[in-house]
Amino acid sequence: MKRISSVITQMGAAVLLGASSVASANDITALFRPNPGNPMENKFENTTPISSICAAHIPARCKALGIFSLRDNDIVTTANAPILANHEDERQGFMVKVPSDWRDLQVTHSSTGETETVQLRIAGIGGFWRMSRPPGVGGWAQPGTSWQSRWQTAPSPCQSTGHLPAGVASASYFWLTPEGAGACSRQPSQTINAMYVNTMEYAYELRTPNPLGMSSGQYVGSITYSMGPGGDYDFGDVFIPSKNAITFNFTLSVEHALKVDIPPGGNRIELIPDGGWQAWLDRGRTPTRLYRDQTFRIAASSRFKMQLECSIVMNNTCGLRNGNGDEVPVQVAVTLPVGIDGQDDQAVRKRPLRLDGTGTELFQPLFYVNDRPGTLHFEVLSDDMREMLSRPGSTYSGVVTVVWDSQV
Incomplete structure (x- = not known):
């Protein structure tokens, strides 16, 4: 038959492919592309270029903590009055407080309108500061404690990184900010007539959504933090930032197989x-x-x-x-x-x-x-x-x- x-x-x-975008100062990009060599590792890769803090100075620490660093050269904080020796109110001297708690932001698919939630927190803060001389950097010393120790060892609740390249009247510092950390401050032993921080360096930590449930393509969104006295980025009442807000722009690219x-x-x-x-x-x-x-x-x-x-x-x-x-x-x-x-x-x-x-x-x-x-x-x-x-x-x-x- x-x-x-x-x-x-x-x-x-x-198959739809998502293209990755070029990152700039406060742009954060992440990419998901499945890895045949490790199929169980299904999460976004942060593709944002990192600054020298995590790239060269404390790379192992950053990797262990899962944080990334960026530098913003456009933000300058300047003291609008002398910093008095041994002042009691931390808001009258050098102080940093950043949004170290987790914040939600929405990212939206550029074609379909689907939305997902990304979480961000600021995990570290630093910068390059200059001050008047006299007294120079020695003005930060306290009896029995060198000025280097007071800047290499972060004030509570911040945590130390040991980063402190310095000159006679300038230094670059970087402190970690644990989740929910409040203000961190330092008081000089001698009055400082002028001081400013001409770059801002910060570390951030991300929580990204599960890419397996997302469509191929790009998801974009942003989050804005206020800056200045009482803001999300708060440098006290003496140090005033050159901007009153900072915005982070996000692009999450999904390239499914x-x-x-x-x-x-x-x-x-x-x-x-x-x-x-x-x-x-x-x-x-x-x-x-x-x-x-x-x-x-x-x-x-x-x-x-x-x-x-x-x-x-x-x-x-x-x-x-x-x-x-x-x-x-x-x-x-x-x-x-x-x-x-x-x-x-x-x-x-x-x-x-x-x-x-x-x-x-x-x-x-x-x-x-x-x-x-x-x-x-x-x-x-x-x-x-x-x-x-x-x-x-x-x-x-x-x-x-x-x-x-x-x-x-």
Whole structure:
């Protein structure tokens, strides 16, 4: 007996790529691109260029704390009055207080309007200061304590980094600011008539959303902090910043992977009974079904949906037709590898594919599933198969198109 059916399947996978942007002084960029070498590491990489503090001076400390540093040369804080020796009110001298608590900001997809939440906190503060001479840097000494020790050792609640390149009337300092830290201050032992900080260096810590649940493309947003007495960045009542606000602009780029490969010849499907046709030819044993399981390999880091398209439509599935115009439906289903869940967090095992898309509207990788096997199941059910067997010698065929679509 001749082969009685064949189905041609065509597979497509839609992929969107997000382009990363160029960072400037207060622009923060991050990128997610799945890593085949470490598929379980599914988080954004901070792609913002870092300043010399974390790049050259305390790189190991920054890496251990998961913080990054930036420098803003446009912000200058200047003392508007002398800093009196041993003043009691810390607001009348050198003081720093930064938004070390976590703040939420919204980022929005530039095409779809989808939103996600990013969290930011300022994890360190420093800068390059100059002062009048006399007294010069020695004016910061206290009985029994050198001026270097008082600046290398951060005042509570700030934490020390040991950073202190200095001259006779200038120094570069950097202190860490733990979560929720308040003001940190220093009082000189001699009155300082003039002082200013002509750069501001700060460290920040980020919490980014889960990229596996985000669409490919760019998400942008910003957050603005007030500066000045009583502001988010508060330098006391004597040191006045040259700006009254600082804005951080965020660009999160998502470059998902969605790739489907079938083996050579896998797009031509021949439906046969269990054990082949020989049992029917030799003993007249009627097959119980006609089927074929076709494997494929998939790499996916983003949610996707699957759709069915047919050259012959029969209700909610595809059909096969012989030369006389007789038609029978073919059932199509999919099994996806472990790590990709369907709706309601269910594993995907022989999930039916239907023309209306019901049941395959959303598949969500739990991690980057890289080059793992899945299966497409094609079957003519027994009742429909009997219709085919009643017309021996006929060949039934049709085209079934299975689409993997990242546009969810």
